[in-house]
Amino acid sequence: xxxxxxxPSHQVTQMGQEVILRCVPISNxxxxxxYRQILGQKVEFLVSFYNNEISEKSEIFDDQFSVERPDxxxxxxxxxxxxxxxxxxxxxxxxxxxxxxxxxxxxTRLTVL
Amino acid sequence: xxxxxQSPQNLTAQEGEFITINCSYSVGISALHxxxxxxxxxxxxxxxxxxxxxxxxxxxxxxxxQEKHSSLHITASHPRDSAVYICALxxxxxxxxxxGAGTKLIIKP
Numbered sequence: 001x002x003x004x005x006x007x008p009s010h011q012v013t014q015m016g017q018e019v020i021l022r023c024v025p026i027s028n029x030x031x032x033x034x035y036r037q038i039l040g041q042k043v044e045f046l047v048s049f050y051n052n053e054i055s056e057k058s059e060i061f062d063d064q065f066s067v068e069r070p071d072x073x074x075x076x077x078x079x080x081x082x083x084x085x086x087x088x089x090x091x092x093x094x095x096x097x098x099x100x101x102x103x104x105x106x107x108t109r110l111t112v113l
Numbered sequence: 114x115x116x117x118x119q120s121p122q123n124l125t126a127q128e129g130e131f132i133t134i135n136c137s138y139s140v141g142i143s144a145l146h147x148x149x150x151x152x153x154x155x156x157x158x159x160x161x162x163x164x165x166x167x168x169x170x171x172x173x174x175x176x177x178x179q180e181k182h183s184s185l186h187i188t189a190s191h192p193r194d195s196a197v198y199i200c201a202l203x204x205x206x207x208x209x210x211x212x213g214a215g216t217k218l219i220i221k222p
Contacts, residue, residue: 033210043156043199043212056207089154098208099143101161107154 002026006092006105013082014113021077021108023092032075033093033102034067036060043091048098049075055098082112116140117202119213127221132187134216136200144203145183146210147174149196159185161203190220 005024013019025032034046047057049067066078075094079086089109093102117138126132136145144163150156160167160174162183167174171190176183187194197215204211 035210035212037154042214043201045209045211048207048209056205056209058209091156099203101146101158102210103158104148104156107156109154 004105025094029094035091036088038088117213134185136183146201
């Protein structure tokens, strides 16, 4: 069964460093999403992406964040200069179209020291 | 303000019990998504529905669009059902998901 994959599963970084979180969505899906979940809190929407551009972003998704689909399979989230409060689980998801169910990757746990 | 409220926040039940988790919301939506988050953190989609009722195995989800309310039921609950159950609203012109806080379910053997 096709699934969304994410790498790495756990990333530890120093404050101020850049990180890139990687996702491989399901191959025939066209809509891609990033969410984050701070420990003990609810999941929060970050950004949605379609046709090589951002279709929606939340207020969390400031200039420190960027997304890219560098090739036909990967979808990346870059945090330019990490802050302590960026420590969270980051989930990637994909869907065939925006009103169908989304399929989630296993998440990347980001720890900023 | 919370566009989506779930109840209860926590639920502990004995194996075999019938479980109901509720989700109320205050905005117009395209659809509602029920998801399960395992203790390890992974998120699994259970249902997406915009009207009526859906059933998958021991899970049943219902939605009443007029009353802005949805329920997730689990029949013959089992310890492996222990997880956090989250409702999320599919909302807005770009269909972003607005997430509830989740209901933590523990089923005791």
